[in-house]
Amino acid sequence: MTFKIALVGCGGMGRRHAHGYIELRKHFDTVEMAAVCDVHHDVAATVAGEIGEATGATPDIYTDFDEMIAKADLDGVAIVTSTPMHHRFAIKAMNAGLHVITEKPMGLTLKACRQMREASESTGKVVAVAENYRRDPMNRLTKALIDSGAIGTPYFALDIGVNSSDGAVMHSTVWRAKKEQAGGAPLDAGVHNADMLLYLMGGANSVFAETAINEPQRTLRPMSEVAPVLAEMYNHRKEVGYSTGDIVEQTAVDTAFGVIRFKSGAIGQLLMTDTSHGQSLGVSTISGSNGTMYRPRSRSGESPRIVRNDGREITGDALLELVPDFELDDTTSILWNGARRTSSYDMNFREIDSKILAYEYLDMVQAAESGGQPEVGPKEGMDALALAYALMESGMSGLPVTVEDVAEGKASAFQDEIDTEMGI
Numbered sequence: 001m002t003f004k005i006a007l008v009g010c011g012g013m014g015r016r017h018a019h020g021y022i023e024l025r026k027h028f029d030t031v032e033m034a035a036v037c038d039v040h041h042d043v044a045a046t047v048a049g050e051i052g053e054a055t056g057a058t059p060d061i062y063t064d065f066d067e068m069i070a071k072a073d074l075d076g077v078a079i080v081t082s083t084p085m086h087h088r089f090a091i092k093a094m095n096a097g098l099h100v101i102t103e104k105p106m107g108l109t110l111k112a113c114r115q116m117r118e119a120s121e122s123t124g125k126v127v128a129v130a131e132n133y134r135r136d137p138m139n140r141l142t143k144a145l146i147d148s149g150a151i152g153t154p155y156f157a158l159d160i161g162v163n164s165s166d167g168a169v170m171h172s173t174v175w176r177a178k179k180e181q182a183g184g185a186p187l188d189a190g191v192h193n194a195d196m197l198l199y200l201m202g203g204a205n206s207v208f209a210e211t212a213i214n215e216p217q218r219t220l221r222p223m224s225e226v227a228p229v230l231a232e233m234y235n236h237r238k239e240v241g242y243s244t245g246d247i248v249e250q251t252a253v254d255t256a257f258g259v260i261r262f263k264s265g266a267i268g269q270l271l272m273t274d275t276s277h278g279q280s281l282g283v284s285t286i287s288g289s290n291g292t293m294y295r296p297r298s299r300s301g302e303s304p305r306i307v308r309n310d311g312r313e314i315t316g317d318a319l320l321e322l323v324p325d326f327e328l329d330d331t332t333s334i335l336w337n338g339a340r341r342t343s344s345y346d347m348n349f350r351e352i353d354s355k356i357l358a359y360e361y362l363d364m365v366q367a368a369e370s371g372g373q374p375e376v377g378p379k380e381g382m383d384a385l386a387l388a389y390a391l392m393e394s395g396m397s398g399l400p401v402t403v404e405d406v407a408e409g410k411a412s413a414f415q416d417e418i419d420t421e422m423g424i
Contacts, residue, residue, distance in 0.1 A: 002032050003365045004074050008065060008089055009081035010038035010047040012171075012223075012234030013103055017080050017130075018047045019233070019350065020357025022054040027334050027358070031365055035072045037062040046236045065089055069096045076100060076368060078130075078361070082175045083182040084422055087112035094125040099368040101128040101360065105191045105388070106381030108182050109415040110407055112424050113385060117378040128364035128374035129381035132356045133192050133298040134199045137328055137336055141343065142295055142304045143200055144326040145319060150306060152289030157201055157260075157268040159193050160283040161185075165226070165274040167215060169248050172223040174239055177250045180421045184252030186211070186272040187388050193270060195376070195384035196298070200286060201262050204387050204403045209258035211395025213250060214275040220246045229349055256391040270391065299352045303344040316343050331362050382407050389415060 007017055014036075021033045033051055036059045038044035044061045052058025062068035069077070069092065076099035079089045087107040090100045100120075106129045107113035120127045133139060146154065165185075175181040176188055198204060220242050224231040242248065254275050260268035284295035291309065296302035305315035306322075320326065320341055327333075327340045335355045336345065347355075367374040386407035392414040394401045405411040418424070 003030060003076065003368065004032050004034040005076045005078055005361070006035035006037060006068060006072060006074050007033060007047065007059070008037045008077050008079045010036055010044045011080070011237035012173075012230065014038070014080040015047050015050070015233045015236065016353055017078055017357055018051050019354040020361065022051060023335070023354035024358035024361055025055050028362065031361055032057070033059045034074060035060045035062055035068055037065055037068045039063055040238055043236055043238060065092070069093060069098065074098055076364065079103065083188075084108050084175075087116050087424070090116050090127060091119045094119045094123045094127070097123070097125070099126040099364065101130055101364040103130045104195075104381070105182060105188070105385045106378070107385070108422060109418050109424060110382060110386055110389060110412070111409060111415065111419050113378070113382045114409065115424070117382070120378060126364060126368045126374060127378050127381075128360070128367065129376040130357070130360045131192070131195045131376045131381065131384065132353075132360065133196050134376070135332070135356045135359050136298050136352070137332060137339070137342060137345065138296045138300075138302065138304060139196065139199070139298060140328060140332070141319065141323070141326060142293065144323045145304065145306070146200055146286060146293060148323050149290075150322045151286065151291045151293050154201060154264065154266045154286050154288045156266055157197060157286045158283050159197060159268065160271045160281055161189075161193070161273075162271065162276040162279060162281040163274050164277045164280065165218075166277070167217075167219055168221040168226045169218045170226075170274060171230070172220060172226050172234070172239070174220065174242050174248055177218055177248050177252055179251040179253070180418050182418070184254055185274045186253055186256035186391055190256065190270070190272050190388045190391065191384050192298075193272065194387035195380070197260070197268055197270065198380075198383055198387065201264065201266055201268060203263040203383070204260050204268070205263050206261045206400050206402050207258050207387065207390035207394050208400040209256055209391040209394040211253045211257075211391060212255045213253055214255050214273070216250050218248045218250045220244055220248055233350070253392060253395065256395060258391045258394070260387070299349060299356070301345040301347055301352065319343050331359055335359055
């Protein structure tokens with residue numbers, strides 16, 4: 001049976017999802033993109049046209065979500081809008097009998113996520129979160145190595161992303177500058193880092209953080225300057241009410257330094273800012289009793305590497321000898337050109353991105369059809385967002401917070417302002 005899905009939101013990330021669907025159709029015919037929806041008809045038409053040209057079947061175009069779910073013959077929706085609409089569209093879709101995959105973060109706040117979780121439980125419909133880093137084959141290998149004891153007992157993890165936006169709005173997208181829309185690098189991008197830390201290190205207990213808005217005035221610059229790798233996939237989108245060169249007020253936290261205590265007893269440091277001018281530093285390591293794992297950049301194809309205390313380095317195919325049972329799952333293997341055991345790969349970003357998105361769609365559809373859970377469902381989506389929001393909550397209160405309290409609404413002062421303003 002063909003699973004019919006609609007793409008909701010056809011901006012930059014929506015276009016990337018369309019490319020993921022196009023990649024999926026090269027290998028599988030079990031999913032059909034039956035409709036696309038965006039408030040801007042020309043934006044939706046651009047994406048629908050690309051899908052039609054690549055697959056031979058052009059999706060129907062809608063500009064109204066309610067009209068689409070009332071009229072279109074669908075089994076599910078992919079929600080790729082700005083974050084404030086995730087929970088609104090997801091709940092409407094589930095109540096209409098449709099399964100859901102939503103872009104990260106799962107919802108605007110943890111309260112919104114809890115409403116999504118409740119709707120999923122009451123309707124029996126799947127909610128999957130398109131969390132992409134963990135699906136990278138190199139991150140699968142990294143996890144297998146850690147789980148096998150290749151670095152011994154993990155002691156601590158460092159995840160440091162110190163970069164400069166040069167005073168620009170992140171990704172040339174105004175909502176990413178706004179607190180009430182879950183903006184700011186430590187939250188919007190940080191949920192990726194949070195998910196990876198939890199994926200590799202296990203659950204987190206507590207967080208203590210300091211946060212800041214170092215640059216409250218940002219300039220809306222062309223995406224070709226701000227994020228050139230992504231620009232060609234975002235050049236059709238519209239930023240309503242703003243023009244290039246406008247000054248945008250940054251109300252979202254742009255800097256967060258956090259210390260995490262994992263349930264295993266290990267410690268983590270998560271540090272993110274886009275206000276580090278003149279210095280760029282990226283560190284992603286896990287240190288254990290037998291060595292340090294240097295994590296590759298997600299979606300780079302680069303091999304992980306392990307360094308022992310004596311300086312001996314293990315990387316590339318030598319890593320596979322440490323995990324003789326490691327294999328990619330069937331779906332990933334098909335998407336990665338038949339690879340089963342690989343320590344690196346050579347592809348451009350767009351191809352990697354499309355393959356990961358194709359995987360996410362199949363994962364959601366398989367869960368919907370089997371009655372099971374997707375790899376990243378409400379629990380995993382909420383855990384990652386709770387860890388990211390724990391930085392905000394601790395930074396606001398000046399006190400440590402537990403991730404569980406953030407997830408279940410017992411530590412929510414930072415989010416309460418958002419919930420009130422957005423009517424959640």
